[in-house]
Amino acid sequence: MTSLAGKTVLLIIGGGIAAYKAHELVRLLKTRGARVRIILTRAAEEFVTPLSLSSLSGEKVYTALFSLTDEVEMGHIQLSRAADLLVVAPATADLMAKMANGLADDLASTTLLATDKRILAAPAMNVRMWRHPATQRNVETLKRDGVVLVGPADGEMACGEFGPGRMAEPGEILDHIITMLQPRAQPLAGRKVVITAGPTREPIDPVRYISNHSSGKQGYAIARAAVELGAETVLISGPVSLAIPPGVQMMPVETAQDMLTACKGEMPADIAIFTAAVADWRVAGVAVDKLKKSAGKPPALSLAENPDILATIARGSPRPEIVVGFAAETERVTENAMEKLKKKGCDLILANDVSAGSGVFGGDRNKVHLISASGIENWPEMDKDEVGRRLMERLAHMLAPQQRAAE
Numbered sequence: 197m198t199s200l201a202g203k204t205v206l207l208i209i210g211g212g213i214a215a216y217k218a219h220e221l222v223r224l225l226k227t228r229g230a231r232v233r234i235i236l237t238r239a240a241e242e243f244v245t246p247l248s249l250s251s252l253s254g255e256k257v258y259t260a261l262f263s264l265t266d267e268v269e270m271g272h273i274q275l276s277r278a279a280d281l282l283v284v285a286p287a288t289a290d291l292m293a294k295m296a297n298g299l300a301d302d303l304a305s306t307t308l309l310a311t312d313k314r315i316l317a318a319p320a321m322n323v324r325m326w327r328h329p330a331t332q333r334n335v336e337t338l339k340r341d342g343v344v345l346v347g348p349a350d351g352e353m354a355c356g357e358f359g360p361g362r363m364a365e366p367g368e369i370l371d372h373i374i375t376m377l378q379p380r381a382q383p384l385a386g387r388k389v390v391i392t393a394g395p396t397r398e399p400i401d402p403v404r405y406i407s408n409h410s411s412g413k414q415g416y417a418i419a420r421a422a423v424e425l426g427a428e429t430v431l432i433s434g435p436v437s438l439a440i441p442p443g444v445q446m447m448p449v450e451t452a453q454d455m456l457t458a459c460k461g462e463m464p465a466d467i468a469i470f471t472a473a474v475a476d477w478r479v480a481g482v483a484v485d486k487l488k489k490s491a492g493k494p495p496a497l498s499l500a501e502n503p504d505i506l507a508t509i510a511r512g513s514p515r516p517e518i519v520v521g522f523a524a525e526t527e528r529v530t531e532n533a534m535e536k537l538k539k540k541g542c543d544l545i546l547a548n549d550v551s552a553g554s555g556v557f558g559g560d561r562n563k564v565h566l567i568s569a570s571g572i573e574n575w576p577e578m579d580k581d582e583v584g585r586r587l588m589e590r591l592a593h594m595l596a597p598q599q600r601a602a603e
């Protein structure tokens with residue numbers, strides 16, 4: 197029997213007839229040694245009582261009566277952060293709509309919005325409510341946001357109708373909780389991943405430079421995902437204002453030349469991912485002293501082409517097993533990216549639209565197309581973190597068969 201000792205589950209109970217099953221869930225969690233803290237929505241209090249849940253959990257139960265103006269006002273952030281996992285059971289149509297849209301008008305929804313922890317939701321509602329396009333839209337949004345759903349199951353419902361809408365049984369919810377609380381599999385343990393990120397800075401003179409608007413966010417998100425999957429992760433980054441992700445080996449660089457030297461120095465690697473927005477040109481003959489206005493006319497800058505770091509590594513030796521490029525395009529996005537895949541000799545290209553208004557440069561979300569020799573996959577718009585996770589999981593998969601063959 198897997199122990200959950202040392203783990204804290206924050207159980208948020210929505211107002212539905214299935215709320216009575218929360219008692220059994222609390223009991224099961226306590227049997228495994230978990231600490232269970234509970235929030236009841238106002239509607240949930242019509243179905244279950246704080247007293248019964250507090251006797252089962254051995255903890256104070258938080259209710260909507262503790263409104264956002266009393267002591268819990270300060271506590272809701274702490275409540276969500278102190279948990280290892282948030283479980284919403286039953287997740288009613290209303291509560292899911294609030295979660296999907298980021299509403300925060302009571303303790304339960306505020307806590308769900310404030311959390312930085314994973315969320316498991318067990319939907320329960322009338323079959324027509326479940327099938328309604330609005331609910332299905334919310335389900336899609338929640339999945340995209342990383343919320344894990346368990347159920348609903350098919351069956352006869354309290355309202356007498358039959359179909360999907362019954363909350364998953366407490367035992368099944370417990371199984372999901374146990375899985376989500378297990379340390380994640382580390383398929384990239386023993387593998388080395390090198391990632392370039394951010395802009396490069398090409399000096400004009402000791403105080404001026406040419407650069408671009410790259411925020412580095414996508415590359416840093418990929419680095420975080422690589423660490424999560426157990427890879428030895430080297431992040432070769434141009435100047436950005438982002439925190440260094442825990443667990444990465446950071447190599448700060450400025451120019452494209454520096455970035456190339458750093459990349460070569462990190463070979464051999466199993467995977468190399470090039471997210472950096474490398475300046476295509478550098479200034480030929482950087483001025484040793486600051487250029488003065490007094491010289492009369494503006495200086496003429498003569499530019500030289502920078503080395504293509506991705507192409508150099510993809511065609512170099514030893515070549516990483518998988519080489520991934522990005523293609524920032526403002527027009528003919530997939531066509532241009534397909535050409536880049538061939539021209540640069542990489543295995544995968546993630547193409548994204550960086551045209552004005554796309555919000556990709558500097559934003560937190562990204563919409564990418566994954567391009568390989570075998571075709572194009574259009575990924576839905578998602579968080580840059582989620583793009584990072586999906587990409588690294590895909591790459592781990594691509595490496596896995598070779599690993600097995602070698603064993």
Ligand code: CTP
Pocket residue numbers: 392452470471472473474475476502503504505506507520521522523524525536
């Ligand atoms: N790249 C690189 N070194 C360069 C230029 C680009 O490693 N000197 C990499 C980027 O990190 C990215 C991919 O090549 O993974 C494509 O970058 P992009 O700027 O879209 O392409 P360019 O080759 O610069 O082509 P263009 O600007 O003409 O579209």
